[in-house]
Amino acid sequence: MSIKLWANSGDSHFVEPPDLFDQNLPKDLAARMPQSVKDPDGEYETVTVDGQSFRRKMPRMDTGGARRSLTADEFLDAKRLEGESLTRGAAGNGWDVQARLADLDGEGIWAELVFPSLGIWSFNIRDPKLAVAGCQTMNDWAMSIQRQSPRIVATASLPLLDVNDTVAEVRRAADLGFKAGFLPVRPPVSRPGWSSDEWDPLWDAFVEVGMVVAFHIGTEPHTPDQRTGVYHTGRGGAVLNYTETTFGGQRAICQMVASGALDTRPDLRVMVSEGGSGWIPFIADRLDEAYRQHSAAVRPRLTRPPGETLYQQVYASFQHDHRSSVIALTAAGYRNTVWGSDYPHFEGTFGHTQKTLHELFDDVPAEESRRIRIGAFQEMFPHVPDPPADGSEPE
């Protein structure tokens, strides 16, 4: 039996209590915050947000290649029936911190950067006041979780309809103890893209309070007549739609690099979660080629080649990538590749984390292995304590 490897996760999720908004907001506001109602057969859910209604197919997983489909709940039940020690409470409910940590200990996951679940939908809110009230509620709750363990690094939700509100909530979040702010890969539909100078006060605020900008893929806001995350239908649709999600994260990062938002703020750090890390060396090359070969059309001029800024200020997490994301460091010199579990989501490694970590790292030199599993994460969040030594258990 190989020894237990420990890793920090740059990509994990809370699942908020269903009564979070009812308990903490006036009734008229609570009713307009994101809510999910699942169909009786579990195949679709309907999410309502601020008077809009979105339909979404529920994720499913089969058991090791079999054709039979399982819902998320059925999958977890099947695992329990097989005698595996999944802590259903933690996987299903992010607010039971002790159960969550037991899950993490079992998997060999130490600290986590944790994103909201329902909160992702809050980027579709159209009323600035509702956005502020909703984010404050989510952040107060997330902080109550983070305070229970130094292994949990929560991301602050931010109201994006008025940049003054965004800046105010960044400052409030920093005072509460947040070390990272969560942004969708594309701003709300009424707002300009991340390359716009309208966001400069936000980047200044992140630098001022020393928080990390944390993008999560698959978070594009949209109108109710666009299906969530469905870009491709027909043959190969499921594979294509998941693959497609990386492009939104890459685009957000390119906007921050090409616009000069990072070049002019060398202390600003940006993380993109679940989009993989293996694309970074390639996009660095492509940005540099664009900057040099189309130089006459390039505005603004930058003080460093854009690929260099990407390498220095951007961090990116992957789960399984065995061909690309580790060699991004070992062969292409990109030091900020971060591993992520995506716990408790189905793209993630829950149930096979140790197998995945050994496959990824057994042939990688110790320094590089530790950098990806532990060091790059700690560079962003130096307050997080070291994990147990590989092969040992938490005290």
Place this chain on the structure above:
Amino acid sequence: MSIKLWANSGDSHFVEPPDLFDQNLPKDLAARMPQSVKDPDGEYETVTVDGQSFRRKMPRMDTGGARRSLTADEFLDAKRLEGESLTRGAAGNGWDVQARLADLDGEGIWAELVFPSLGIWSFNIRDPKLAVAGCQTMNDWAMSIQRQSPRIVATASLPLLDVNDTVAEVRRAADLGFKAGFLPVRPPVSRPGWSSDEWDPLWDAFVEVGMVVAFHIGTEPHTPDQRTGVYHTGRGGAVLNYTETTFGGQRAICQMVASGALDTRPDLRVMVSEGGSGWIPFIADRLDEAYRQHSAAVRPRLTRPPGETLYQQVYASFQHDHRSSVIALTAAGYRNTVWGSDYPHFEGTFGHTQKTLHELFDDVPAEESRRIRIGAFQEMFPHVPDPPADGSEPE
């Protein structure tokens, strides 16, 4: 002085004679084929196609980092004034084959996969008969060029409004001597995406005649109210728009892999030009993760993991990528990475090809260097003769 390195180019372009359609088509058809009229100040061109009109900003280039902008013509004039031996005729006019080959000899480029220039606009044609007539005219002309040198591998333009027309032109092109057929990264706006089973007869035809499917990035057809290739405006726009072009090529390839079009046709080879090669190991990882983690939703099932199919049947070309596209082979085992010059375009290496080749390959083992510069191209096009030995000139 370092020795001359030779390379085949997986990405080059013809510039068609301005009177091509007038000379070869009835007047009423010729008038509807793509035509470009430049503004007097050279900043914009207006392209008219089949009753539609598109505005496009002309590419510009400055002289080595200076802020002064030059048009393409001014840039070439400046190079000549500096005493450099550019063959203006070849760079400007693809139909002067001897001048073109003199340029290539000077650069150290041996054989080329050559795409049309104006022909790219033909994907916006809406009349199937016009599409057929236009493609036949372009192909007859391109073949008259290819016949002048075994170093020129022309790509056949294909009418895409009726798949029966597409198949017929693939067969006619193969009979003429074409070894590759040119496709845009997205079909015309009235047609389904490349994952649709409506294209299966086309893939069967490519296998039947033994031709390579050749995608070129930046070829998305669009409606006249969408600006060509302009996805981003404002800060960083030029860098973002060039960077963005790779995603269209990646998406087309993913559609062919995830739909099973390649899995069921193991002899079908696909090339994507100018989109880089460094993304292949990463997208292979992501396709495999999607296929495995979302397996319950995946249709069709494939006989091989999609990443394996991508590695085996897809070829991809890059120009300058010093971080990613060479290590795609040397570190990530992707054998089908192909170098490309993009001659005579501005993203390309014209004027600095030897410098680029030495920077890319001086530290790469001989076998891998030769595979990228020469071997992968010859695997697709085995009729192409070997280049001169490195360090020597053509006989």
